[in-house]
Amino acid sequence: MTAPSASQRSSTGPLKGEPRREPLRVVIAEDNYLVREGTRRLLEDSGEVDVVAAVDDATDLLAAVAALQPDAVITDIRMPPGHGTEGIDAARTIRRDHPGIGVIVLSQHSDAAYATELFRDGTEGLGYLLKMSIADLDELLAAIRSVVAGRSVVDPVVVQRLVDQRVRQGASPLQTLAPREREVLREMAEGRTNAAIGARLHLSESAIEKNVNAIFTKLGLGAEQGVSRRVAAVLAYLRADPD
Known part of the structure; x- marks a missing residue:
């Protein structure tokens, strides 16, 4: 059966006739307050996601994951303290220590080197999306569901x-x-x-x-x-x- 397209999916819940899913428990890591809270509100308003924590650095992200055991993590690629590739490092740590948790890394950079670094040790349960993808709620929700299911997502750009x-x-x-x-x-x-x-x-x-x-x-x-x-x-x- 063909999966519903983005235009067919509803940002407020499942398609008519589908069983209602329990909200996915997600942790967000983003040092920009407006982006962090905007993403939280966007996801929670969908009715499909419960944002159980929103943090601003990699240390707090790893602590939140260990304490809350979410279904998925959405993390910026660059965060304090070094504003380097903390998000990628955290993503690989999470997948190693908590293989049941899916991780999406968001970046402003379409440079393929960041994606290959993220997937260096494996791709299952990992996603790499450009930040502009946040604007498409249906695609973001689909990406979250994919990594939770152990699949991989890569931004088409x-x-x-x-x-x-x-x-x-x-x-x-x-x-x-x-x-x-x-x-x-x-x-x-x-x-x-x-x-x-x-x-x-x-x-x-x-x-x-x-x-x-x-x-x-x-x-x-x-x-x-x-x-x-x-x-x-x-x-x-x-x-x-x-x-």
Whole structure:
């Protein structure tokens, strides 16, 4: 069954006929007060999220996670004290120590290097979104649900940069992909199922399956089952050295 599109999802609750889900318990980490409280209000007004803590640095984030055991964390990439990559470091620590908790890292930077650093030790239950994604509540809620389910989410702008970066490297096997296969690859890296990719590209699910199999064959990747494994394979390939 095809997943509902962003336009079909409701920001105030589940679709008609769907069972009502318990609110997801989320911790927010963001040192900018207006962004932090704005994100809290946006999520809580959806009726799908209970923000159990909102903190302004990585130390308090890790303490809140240990004490509250939320379903998911949304963290800025740069926070006190160093305003470096504290959010990425915290995300990897949380996934290591609390593997049942999903983490989304928000950044103003579309530089692919930040994404590859976040996914260095694995991709399951991790998301990397640009801060402008907060404006689309449906997409943000979908991303939270994805990481809670153990899947991975990557902002499409970042995926585009990753793919373009690899294509510019002359030895990249991405150059062997047909244009349609490259489109499907980008959709895969964004965490979409075959059915969802088919809906977006106006193709049948069987056509998407053929493209997926061709992608795995051309890139020398095993056809692992499951969206998060597919994303892991794609990102592992994209961040690999061209040699």
